[in-house]
Amino acid sequence: MPKQIxxxxxTEVLSSEQxxxxxxxxxxxxxxxxxxxxxxxxxxxxxxxxWEEAAQDVHWFKKWDKLIDKSKKPFYKWFVGGKCNLAYNAxxxxxxxxxxxxxxxIWEDETGKTKKYTYFELYEEVNKMANALxxxxxxxxxxxxxxxxxxxxxxxxxxxxAKIGAMHSVVYAGFSSGxxxxxxxxxxxxxxxxxxxxFRRGKIIDLKKIVDGAVKNCKTIKKVIVAxxxxxxxxxxxxxDIWFHDFVKGQSxxxxxxxxxxxxxxxxxYTSGTTSKPKxxxxxxxxxxxxxxxxxxxxxxxxxxxxxxxxxxxxxxxxHSYIIYGPLMAGVTTVMYEGVxxxxxxxxxxxxxxxxxxxxxxTAPTLIRAMMRYGAKWPRKHKMKSLRILGSVGEPINPEAxxxxxxxxxxxxxxxxxxWWQTETGMNMITPLPSAPLxxxxxxxxxxxxxxxxxxxxxxxxxxxxxxxxxIKNQWPSMIRTIFNNPKRYLKTYWSQVKGAYFAGDVAFxxxxxxxxxxxxxxxxxxxxxxxxxxxxxxSAFVAHKAVVEAGAIGVPDELRGEVIKAFIILKxxxxxxxxxxxxxxxxxRKNLGPIAVIKEIEFVEKLPKTRSGKIMRRVLKAKExxxxxxxxxxxx
Ligand code: PRX
Numbered sequence: 001m002p003k004q005i006x007x008x009x010x011t012e013v014l015s016s017e018q019x020x021x022x023x024x025x026x027x028x029x030x031x032x033x034x035x036x037x038x039x040x041x042x043x044x045x046x047x048x049x050x051w052e053e054a055a056q057d058v059h060w061f062k063k064w065d066k067l068i069d070k071s072k073k074p075f076y077k078w079f080v081g082g083k084c085n086l087a088y089n090a091x092x093x094x095x096x097x098x099x100x101x102x103x104x105x106i107w108e109d110e111t112g113k114t115k116k117y118t119y120f121e122l123y124e125e126v127n128k129m130a131n132a133l134x135x136x137x138x139x140x141x142x143x144x145x146x147x148x149x150x151x152x153x154x155x156x157x158x159x160x161x162a163k164i165g166a167m168h169s170v171v172y173a174g175f176s177s178g179x180x181x182x183x184x185x186x187x188x189x190x191x192x193x194x195x196x197x198x199f200r201r202g203k204i205i206d207l208k209k210i211v212d213g214a215v216k217n218c219k220t221i222k223k224v225i226v227a228x229x230x231x232x233x234x235x236x237x238x239x240x241d242i243w244f245h246d247f248v249k250g251q252s253x254x255x256x257x258x259x260x261x262x263x264x265x266x267x268x269x270y271t272s273g274t275t276s277k278p279k280x281x282x283x284x285x286x287x288x289x290x291x292x293x294x295x296x297x298x299x300x301x302x303x304x305x306x307x308x309x310x311x312x313x314x315x316x317x318x319x320h321s322y323i324i325y326g327p328l329m330a331g332v333t334t335v336m337y338e339g340v341x342x343x344x345x346x347x348x349x350x351x352x353x354x355x356x357x358x359x360x361x362x363t364a365p366t367l368i369r370a371m372m373r374y375g376a377k378w379p380r381k382h383k384m385k386s387l388r389i390l391g392s393v394g395e396p397i398n399p400e401a402x403x404x405x406x407x408x409x410x411x412x413x414x415x416x417x418x419x420w421w422q423t424e425t426g427m428n429m430i431t432p433l434p435s436a437p438l439x440x441x442x443x444x445x446x447x448x449x450x451x452x453x454x455x456x457x458x459x460x461x462x463x464x465x466x467x468x469x470x471x472i473k474n475q476w477p478s479m480i481r482t483i484f485n486n487p488k489r490y491l492k493t494y495w496s497q498v499k500g501a502y503f504a505g506d507v508a509f510x511x512x513x514x515x516x517x518x519x520x521x522x523x524x525x526x527x528x529x530x531x532x533x534x535x536x537x538x539x540s541a542f543v544a545h546k547a548v549v550e551a552g553a554i555g556v557p558d559e560l561r562g563e564v565i566k567a568f569i570i571l572k573x574x575x576x577x578x579x580x581x582x583x584x585x586x587x588x589x590r591k592n593l594g595p596i597a598v599i600k601e602i603e604f605v606e607k608l609p610k611t612r613s614g615k616i617m618r619r620v621l622k623a624k625e626x627x628x629x630x631x632x633x634x635x636x637x
Contacts, residue, residue, distance in 0.1 A: 009296060009465035010098075010509040010517065014441075018399050019511075021482035022406075027432040028415060029386065033301050036436040036445075043448030050449040051477050053080075054294040058329075059093045060084045061259045064286075068475060074495045074502075075487070078287040078477045079262035086266045086285045088257045089293070090328035091126060103333040106307070106356055107152050110199045110339025110348075115152055119331075122156070127255035128248040129160035135251070136223060138190060138588055140165035140258060141425075143268065143499040145189035145221070147171045147180055147211060149198035150338040153227040153244055155324050158194045162266055162285070165573035169268045169280070170407060172315030173198060173205075174531075176215035176593040179278075183270045184218045186280055188485065191223040193244070197232030200341050208234040209226040215240075258538060262286025268484045269317060272534035274524045280484030281423050289329060291427035291478025295447060296326035299417050300360045300389055301434045302426050307386070309335035309353070310362040315421040316531075318393055322362055341367060345508060346374035350382040350409075358384075358388040361409070362391035366529040368409075369560050370402045375407040389434055391417040393438070394530030395562045396518050402440040418443045420518050423532070424494070424505065425479030432518050442515045446481075450476055452516065454508050459498040462509075469522060471501040472510040504580040524618055529561040538599075541592035545585055547575045552608045554622040556600060564600040568613065577604030611635045 010018065033039075034604040043050040052067050065081030079281050085092075094100060104119040117125070136142060144161050146168050148154040154170070161168040169187040171180050173195075192215060198205045208226060212235060215221050227244035227440045228236070244377055266285045270278040287559075295309040296302055312318035314336075327334035335356055341349035349371065353361060371378070390410050392402070397418055406416055420430040420443040432444035446452040454468040455461050462468040479502070483490040497503040521527065524535040542551035546586065550570040555563040569585065571577055582602045609620040612635060623630045 010467050010519075011511050013109075014511070014517070017325050017403075018440050020443070021439060025068070027437065028301060032303065033298050033433045033435050036433050039433070039447060044451070047449040047451065047474050051290065051594065054449070055079060055290045055477070057293050057297070058084060058286075059089050060600065064262060070475070073410075074491070075482065076475045077263050078284075078475075079290070082262035082286050083259045084258050084262055085162065085165075085257050085284050086268050086325060087126065087159045088303060089289050090162075090325055091119065091123045092257055094331055095123050096307075099331045102331070104306070104328060105152055105155060105334055105336055107336040108352065109151075109337070110202070110343050112218070117152060118167070122159075123249075124253040125152075125156045126159045126163060127253050128251040129156050130255040131165045131251040132248045133160055133166065134164055136191070138164065138166050139612045140260075141265070142166045143169050143187040143189040145169050145171060145184050145187065145192040146178075147173055147192060147194045147207065148227065148314075149173050149195055149212050149229060150313055150319075150323075150336050151195060151206070151227065151229055152336065156323055156335070157473065158267075158314070158320075163255065163257050167262065167265050167267050170269070170271070170315050170320070171270065172313055172596075172599065173597050174313070174590055174594045176594040177210050179537075180210065181214040181217055183278065183280075184214060184221065186270070186277070187268055188220045189218075189321060190220060191225065191579065192221050193225045193227070195227040195229040196234050197230045197479065199339055201340055202228055203308055204232050207231055208232070211432060212237075233514050246542055255634060260610045261287040263481070265481070269320060269321070269423055270526055271317075272532045272537055274534060274536060276536040276540040278534070278537070279486070279489060279493070282481045282484055283478065284481055287477030287479070288426050289325070291476060292321045292326045293329045293509060295428040295431075296322060296330050297395070298433055299419060299428050299431050299439075299447070300362070300391065302327075302330045302332050302360070303330070306359045307335060307356055308330040308332050308362070309337070309356070310391075311337065311341065311367060312362075312364070312393070317360075317426070321427060340376065345378075346371070347378040347381055348381045350384060353384050353387065354382045357386035359386055360389045362393065362450045364394040364530040365392055365397040365401050366395065366561055368392070368397070370407045372401060372404045373560070378403070379408045384411070387414050389417060389581070390414045391419060393419045393421070394521060395440055395527045396584075399440045406440070420506075420516070423597050424480040426473075426480070427476075429472065430475075430518070439515055442511070442517050444514070444515055450474065454510050455498060455501075456514070457497075464510050464512045467509045467519060468508055468519070469498065470504040470506040470516075471498050472504065473501050499631060525554040526565065526600050528555075528565070528596060533593070533597055535565075537593060538567070538589060538597055539616075541589040541597070542567060542569060542585060543590060545588045547571050548585070550608060550616075552616045552618060552621050554618050554625060556622075558600065558623060561598060564598045566601045566603070566625060567599060568603050568605045570606065571604055601629040610637050612637055
C-alpha cells in the first residue's frame with residue numbers, strides 16, 4: 001500500500017464542502033425507493049434474505065431449491081436448482097403484458113440517424129437472430145464474439161445469444177486487431193458478429209478491416225456476420241462473411257427460449273488485470289439478473305415510463321448491465337447513442353437529453369470534465385426538465401466535476417448516484433439511493449445486502465479516515481463466478497489477499513459517517529477516461545516493436561482523463577531515441593491495443609528498477625515520477 005495513504009487522516013484531503021451533506025432537497029422524496037439508512041439497516045440484519053426477496057422481481061421457469069451453496073468456497077452458487085433466462089427477463093416477459101408496445105430502444109448516431117424499437121419489435125428481431133444462430137449450429141455454452149459499435153444490432157445479438165443459451169463475448173469496438181484476436185482466442189469463439197464501420201467525429205472507422213486482421217489468425221471462427229451501419233466499403237470473404245440482414249432473412253419471428261440453470265454462464269467479458277493477458281469474467285443467468293434488476297430499480301428509482309440513458313458503450317460491463325439488460329429487465333426505454341457527445345456542437349449530449357426527455361442520465365466523470373471545459377453556457381441552453389436523477393461511474397469523480405454536474409446539468413434538482421462497482425461485481429456495489437443524503441465525491445455506502453469494508457493487509461478494519469484495501473465481506477448474486485478457463489487465477493486475484501473476503505483491488509477510506517471514498521487502484525491496472533487497461537498489456541505492446549528491449553508503463557494523473565500513460569523504454573544497443581521513434585512506438589500501442597491506451601510521454605532510459613526476481617517495480621517508477629516517497633525498497637536490485 002502506498003505509504004502516504006497509510007500515514008495521515010484522509011478526511012483532511014476533503015474540502016469543507018465535501019465534509020458536509022448536500023442540501024436535503026437533492027433527496028427525492030416521492031421516490032419508490034425506501035429510506036436510505038432504514039433500508040441499509042434492515043438488509044444488514046439478513047443480507048441473504050434481502051437477495052431472496054429481490055429475486056422475486058425476476059421471472060423463473062422454476063424456483064430455486066437452495067438460495068446459496070457455499071460448499072466449494074469461493075465458487076459460490078446462487079439460486080441452485082432454479083431455471084430462468086436473462087433474455088426472457090429482458091424481453092419475452094414484456095410481450096405478454098402492458099409493455100408490449102412501449103419503446104424498448106431509442107437509438108441515434110452522430111449523423112442524426114435514428115431508429116426505434118418497441119419491445120415487441122425488438123422481440124421479433126431477437127427471435128430471428130436466435131433462429132439464425134441456431135441454424136448454423138450455435139448451441140448452449142458456445143461462445144459468440146461480438147465486436148460492434150453502439151447500434152441496435154449489438155443489443156439484438158447479445159439478447160439472441162442469451163436466449164439460446166450461447167455465451168456472448170463482447171469486445172469493445174475501440175480495441176484493435178491484436179486485442180480482439182487475443183480475446184477471441186481465449187474464448188475460442190465460434191463466430192464473430194461485427195459491423196462494416198462506425199463513425200467518430202465524422203470520420204469512418206473501418207471496423208471490418210480490424211476484424212479481418214484479427215480473424216485471419218483465429219482458427220475457431222467459422223463465420224463473420226456483418227451489420228450494415230455506415231456503408232463503409234469493405235472486403236468480403238465470400239466463404240466466411242455474411243451480411244447481418246441476409247443472415248436473419250426469412251427466419252421465423254418466434255423462437256424458443258432456452259430454460260437455463262440459474263448458474264449457467266450467460267456471458268464472458270474480458271477485462272484487464274495485472275498480467276498482459278486479460279481475464280474472461282464469467283456472469284451467470286440467475287444471479288446476474290437478480291443483482292442488475294434490483295440495483296437499477298433502486299439506484300435509479302425506475303418507474304414504468306422512464307427514459308434511461310447510460311452513455312457508456314455496450315462493450316464494457318456498464319453497457320451490459322445498464323444499457324442493455326438492466327433497463328430492459330426493468331421494462332423502461334433505453335437510449336443508445338453512437339458517437340461522441342460534442343459533435344457537431346458541444347451541447348449534443350444536452351440536445352439528446354432534451355429531445356428524448358431523458359429522466360435518468362448515467363455517465364462518467366471524464367465526460368463531465370470534458371463538458372465542463374466547454375462551459376455552463378451549453379447546458380444552460382437546455383432546460384432538461386425531464387431529468388430526475390444523474391449517475392456517475394467508472395472512476396473517482398472529483399468534487400469540481402460533481403458540483404458542475406449537479407448545478408448545471410441537474411439544475412440543483414437531481415441527486416447524483418456515484419456508483420462504485422466493477423466488471424467482476426456485475427452490479428452497483430457502493431452507491432447512494434435517491435433517498436440518501438449525498439456528499440460530493442463519495443459513493444456513499446454499500447448497496448443494501450452488500451457488506452463492504454476498508455482493511456489493512458491482515459484484513460483488520462482500519463479506523464475512519466485511514467486508507468486501506470476495499471473488500472466485500474459477503475456474497476452477492478451477480479458476483480463473478482470464475483475466470484474463463486482459469487479458476488486458479490480467480491482464486492489468486494480475488495480471494496488470496498484477505499481471508500474469506502473478495503479483494504476489489506481498490507484503495508479507499510471511510511469517513512466518520514461511514515461514507516466510502518474510493519481513491520483508485522492498488523494494482524497495475526490503469527483507468528484512462530474510465531477505461532480499464534493493464535500496464536502489462538501496454539508494455540507488451542511496446543516490446544512488440546523491434547527497437548525495444550524492455551518497457552515499463554505507469555499511470556500519471558491527467559486533468560481530463562483521470563489518468564494517462566507514461567512509458568519508460570530501454571532500446572536495443574545502438575538505436576537512438578528519436579522523436580520519430582517515439583511516434584512509431586505510440587503507433588504500435590495504438591495498433592495492438594487501440595486508441596484508448598493514451599500515452600502522454602515516452603522516456604528512453606538505460607535501466608528499469610527491478611526486484612531480485614526480475615519484475616519491474618512500477619511503484620518505484622511512479623513514486624519517482626510524481627515525487628512521492630519511495631516506500632519499501634528492500635527488494636529493489
Ligand atoms: O477502480 C475502480 C473504478 O473502476 C474499477 C472497475 O473498472 P471496470 O471493471 O472497468 O468497471 C467500470 C464500471 C463499473 C474499479 O475497481 N471505479 C468504478 N466506479 C468507480 C470507480 N472508482 C471510483 N468511483 C467510482 N464510482
